Amino acid sequence: MSAEITARPKARPGKRTNDPEGLRKRVLDVAEASFQARGYHASSLGDVMAAAGVTGGALHHHFPTKKALALAVIEERVAAAIEETWIAPVQAAGSAREGVRSVFDAVAAELEQQGFVRGCPLNNLAHELSLADPDFRTALAGIFSAWRQAIADKIRADQQAGREHDTDPQRFAALAVAAYSGAMSMAKTAQESGVLRDCLNALEQEASSASSSNGRAGAKRRRRVLRQHRAL
Amino acid sequence: MSAEITARPKARPGKRTNDPEGLRKRVLDVAEASFQARGYHASSLGDVMAAAGVTGGALHHHFPTKKALALAVIEERVAAAIEETWIAPVQAAGSAREGVRSVFDAVAAELEQQGFVRGCPLNNLAHELSLADPDFRTALAGIFSAWRQAIADKIRADQQAGREHDTDPQRFAALAVAAYSGAMSMAKTAQESGVLRDCLNALEQEASSASSSNGRAGAKRRRRVLRQHRAL
DNA sequence: TTATAAACAGACCGGTTGTCCTGTTTTGTC
DNA sequence: GACAAAACAGGACAACCGGTCTGTTTATAA
Numbered sequence: 242m243s244a245e246i247t248a249r250p251k252a253r254p255g256k257r258t259n260d261p262e263g264l265r266k267r268v269l270d271v272a273e274a275s276f277q278a279r280g281y282h283a284s285s286l287g288d289v290m291a292a293a294g295v296t297g298g299a300l301h302h303h304f305p306t307k308k309a310l311a312l313a314v315i316e317e318r319v320a321a322a323i324e325e326t327w328i329a330p331v332q333a334a335g336s337a338r339e340g341v342r343s344v345f346d347a348v349a350a351e352l353e354q355q356g357f358v359r360g361c362p363l364n365n366l367a368h369e370l371s372l373a374d375p376d377f378r379t380a381l382a383g384i385f386s387a388w389r390q391a392i393a394d395k396i397r398a399d400q401q402a403g404r405e406h407d408t409d410p411q412r413f414a415a416l417a418v419a420a421y422s423g424a425m426s427m428a429k430t431a432q433e434s435g436v437l438r439d440c441l442n443a444l445e446q447e448a449s450s451a452s453s454s455n456g457r458a459g460a461k462r463r464r465r466v467l468r469q470h471r472a473l
Numbered sequence: 474m475s476a477e478i479t480a481r482p483k484a485r486p487g488k489r490t491n492d493p494e495g496l497r498k499r500v501l502d503v504a505e506a507s508f509q510a511r512g513y514h515a516s517s518l519g520d521v522m523a524a525a526g527v528t529g530g531a532l533h534h535h536f537p538t539k540k541a542l543a544l545a546v547i548e549e550r551v552a553a554a555i556e557e558t559w560i561a562p563v564q565a566a567g568s569a570r571e572g573v574r575s576v577f578d579a580v581a582a583e584l585e586q587q588g589f590v591r592g593c594p595l596n597n598l599a600h601e602l603s604l605a606d607p608d609f610r611t612a613l614a615g616i617f618s619a620w621r622q623a624i625a626d627k628i629r630a631d632q633q634a635g636r637e638h639d640t641d642p643q644r645f646a647a648l649a650v651a652a653y654s655g656a657m658s659m660a661k662t663a664q665e666s667g668v669l670r671d672c673l674n675a676l677e678q679e680a681s682s683a684s685s686s687n688g689r690a691g692a693k694r695r696r697r698v699l700r701q702h703r704a705l
Numbered sequence: 706t707t708a709t710a711a712a713c714a715g716a717c718c719g720g721t722t723g724t725c726c727t728g729t730t731t732t733g734t735c
Numbered sequence: 736g737a738c739a740a741a742a743c744a745g746g747a748c749a750a751c752c753g754g755t756c757t758g759t760t761t762a763t764a765a
Contacts, residue, residue, distance in 0.1 A: 257730065257731070257742095257743075257744090258731085259730085259731050259732065259741080259742050259743075260742095261741080261742065261743095264742085264743085278604060279604070279605065280514065280600075280601050280605075282512065282514035282515050283514050283605065285721075285722065285723085286722075286723065286724090287721080287722075287723090295743090296743065296744050296745060297723095297724090297725095297744080297745065297746085298726095298728095298742085298743050298744050298745065298746095299742070299743050299744075301724075301725080301743095302741085302742060302743065303742090305724090306723080306724075307722095307723065307724090359604070360600065360603075360604075364600060364655075364658055365600050367658060367661070367662045368512075368592065368596060368597050368600040368601065368658065368661070369512050369600065369601055371592075371661050371662045371664075372510060372511070372591070372592075372661070373511065373512075373515065378662060378664070381662050382662045382663045382664075385659050385662055385663065386663070407678075408678070409671075409674070409675065409678065411671060412671045412672070412674050412675035412678065413675050415656065415659070415668050415671035415672050415675060416652060416671070416672045416675035416676060416679070418655060418659065419651070419652045419653075419654075419655030419656040419658070419659060419668070419672045420648060420651045420652050420655060421651075421655065422651075422654065422655030422658050422659070423596075423650060423651030423652060423653065423654030423655035423656075423658070424647065424651040424655075426596055426599060426600065426651070426654050426655070426658070427617050427621075427647070427650065427651060427654070429599070429600070429603050429604070430599045430603045430610060430613050430614045430617055431614045431617065431618070432603075432610070432614075436647050436651070439641075439643060439644045439647035439648070440644070440647050440648045440651045442641070442644050443641065443644035443645050443647060443648035444648060444679070446639075446640070446641065446644065447648070447676070447679040447680045448679045489712095489713075489714090489760065489761070490761085491711080491712050491713075491760085491761050491762065492712090493711080493712065493713095496712085496713085517751080517752060517753085518752075518753065518754090519751080519752075519753090527713090528713065528714050528715060529714080529715065529716085529753095529754090529755095530712085530713050530714050530715065530756095530758095531712070531713050531714075533754075533755080534711085534712060534713065535712090537754090538753080538754075539752095539753065539754090
């Protein structure tokens with residue numbers, strides 16, 4: 242219904258300023274948020290136009306169809322989100338397992354602070370659009386693939402450095418991504434972030450049957466119910 | 474677009490036969506399939522009516538609103554699907570871990586045979602509807618909860634029987650459900666079932682660092698690309 | 706049979722959606 | 736400044752969707 246997210250530098254009567262890149266960015270900002278909060282089909286271009294302070298002509302000029310807009314959101318924003326919150330941190334971590342743990346931890350902490358679970362943008366769109374259109378499916382599958390690839394590569398680097406043994410990189414990456422995706426799915430549905438910590442702890446407990454360090458401190462906290470929060 | 478799933482015993486000119494339960498079942502059949510294939514918002518009641526061979530008046534009589542129809546699908550069909558494919562097999566299995574493995578195996582085999590991945594009905598609807606309506610969210614969260622509960626209970630039973638040690642039931646259940654949900658999500662997006670086997674193998678490999686039996690035979694097969702198949 | 710309610714038929718309507726189209730303004734280039 | 740292309744404005748439209756409404760038929764019970 243109501244919206245007014247991005248700043249709209251308008252309301253100047255006589256003059257106009259062409260700002261193609263800025264306008265395009267504003268539209269993508271709003272579309273990304275709307276797709277995340279309400280999904281693709283439930284997001285109307287009218288709402289996007291109103292929230293971004295953009296007319297129909299301008300929107301059509303940059304994104305001829307709704308599908309084109311969604312494709313741009315997927316390729317530019319969703320892919321970037323996975324890159325920022327997962328790929329880069331894992332690559333920068335001391336090991337693949339430590340990277341996975343740190344991301345789980347960071348996301349869980351962020352959810353607890355925000356008090357509202359919007360879910361994983363990639364999974365949200367993947368579920369709604371994978372079967373709807375081949376172009377959507379291809380774009381989304383590529384992001385999933387790159388995500389797993391980065392984790393698998395990190396495992397391989399760990400193995401070459403002697404930090405990891407007898408772990409199939411591809412399988413480990415698949416499990417890490419799946420566990421995160423599934424945990425976020427449950428966290429979103431239950432509006433409760435404890436499942437993320439449960440999954441992370443289970444993942445580490447399973448691995449630590451004969452592992453090395455096990456210095457996880459305050460792991461007693463769980464099942465923290467989130468307070469309600471407004472959407473969008 | 475086109476549809477003609479359920480048999481429609483009509484076309485008899487003069488007579489009519491009231492069959493409330495049968496008609497209701499037919500509508501739920503079609504709605505379940507449509508929600509699964511296209512999602513909630515992309516499914517129009519007109520298509521459902523046409524596919525089920527039902528008029529608007531009849532549909533409205535049994536399901537006053539689209540939301541009521543979806544709620545019935547969730548509570549009666551989706552919950553039953555989880556019960557049949559997950560809860561019952563796990564309860565009937567020799568142990569929780571064996572139950573989880575057998576379900577993963579069975580689903581992967583089914584996907585490879587069908588050649589098409591429709592995804593998990595619970596996750597499909599959960600992603601689209603959890604944030605859309607509190608009633609949807611509550612219903613879906615309950616199914617997730619029961620799902621995890623069944624696995625956790627099985628772990629507890631294993632522990633009392635001495636088959637399982639040092640495994641947090643709740644955490645294990647969360648990981649199992651999350652891994653499955655996430656794997657199905659990726660399988661649906663990639664239209665490729667190998668991720669399911671990757672996740673299962675990783676799950677067992679993680680646990681078998683000091684485990685007991687490890688009698689998995691032909692685990693070499695992976696990355697089997699599915700042939701295309703028509704939807705709905 | 707008659708009454709009574711449930712089950713069903715089918716048209717109808719207001720609102721919304723995505724897209725298109727014509728026109729105007731700005732911007733860059735020679 | 737002239738000109739062409741890009742950037743933007745804003746209305747129009749046809750299709751569709753979900754819900755409602757009235758009326759008819761079937762089943763049930765007295």
